[in-house]
Amino acid sequence: MATYHALAITLRCRRLGEADRILALYSRERGPIDAVVKGVGKPKSKLTPVTQLFSCNRLLLAEGRSLDVVAQVQVVDAYYPLRTDVLKFAHCCYLVELVAKSTEPGQASPELFDLLRATLHEQTSASRPELLVRAFESRVLALLGYAPATDACGTCGRELVGETLGYLPSAGQFYCGTCVASTPGATKLCRGTLQTLRSLARMPLDRVSRLALGSQIAAELRRVLRAHIAYHIGARFRSLDFLHQLQQNTIGMAPGA
Ligand SMILES: [Zn+2]
Structure with missing residues (x-):
């Protein structure tokens, strides 16, 4: 069975019988990985940290037919406070x-x-x-x-000027203070919101x-x-x-x- 290393964050974990878990991981090297981790319901399993949501671990995995199998776990960041608040x-x-x-x-x-x-x-x-x-x-x-294009109006194409602007969900676009009045369904927003969106x-x-x-x-x-x-x-x-x-x-x- 081919093996590989991955640095991965645990996105989801669900039970598979008493001792096994199915994981959805997001890895730096391969993107999403679905994997099974065996025996974590038993005391003293060294694989248990990977079952903690949000934890970041360096893993050794073995390629399987449908699910890969977690073989080794080295904790990089447990992010414990994210599970207690x-x-x-x-x-x-x-x-x-x-x-x-x-x-x-x-x-x-x-x-x-x-x-x-x-x-x-x-x-x-x-x-x-x-x-x-x-x-x-x-x-x-x-x-x-x-x-989202935060530099130009979805109708006139000019700069997004005006104190009250608009955003139309069905078009995914912003509208300037002049064009927003003729854009039915646009959500109104203040200039500060657009500026914050740019800086965020x-x-x-x-x-x-x-x-x-x-x-x-x-x-x-x-x-x-x-x-x-x-x-x-x-x-x-x-x-x-x-x-x-x-x-x-x-x-x-x-x-x-
Ligand atoms: Zn416009």
Whole structure:
């Protein structure tokens, strides 16, 4: 059986009988990998760390017919705090679901892997996990070639000037202050939201969660990025249902992903 090494983040883990687990991994070298890990239900298994969601591990895998088999695990980053804080856990579930839904087996993207790893790392100490999610969304879209065009109006092609701009989910485009009035169905947004969207895509990740954003801009950013992702990748994310439930059940919790 051929073997290979991979640096991989665990996106999903489900039970297979008593002791085995099926994993969805995202690796730096090969992109998505579906693998089975055996015997982790038993005490003292050295393979158990790979079953922890979001953990980053250096793995030795054996190629199988349908699923590869995890043979060795060396922990690189456990990201333990992401599994002990329910709000961070919920946001990170969305990050990994977004990666799972936007990638295909056999297509590696070291840039996307590095982005996911860096974002998970920042989430361990982030005070506002939702802002890191926004930055992640905008960068994933850019890596996939779906970045929203934030420099020109979808109708007149000129610079996006005006205090109130528009975004049309069905076209995935922004509209200037003049053209937005003649664009039915466009979501209105303020100029600051567009400026924040531009800077979120570029600024160092360790500065993102320290941004001081008003609630209007935060809500508009969430709406625009969600609509753009729905347009290009898909609208259904189970992790978002979980996050919304969490926010409805928790009084005073900050608005999230
Ligand atoms: Zn225009």
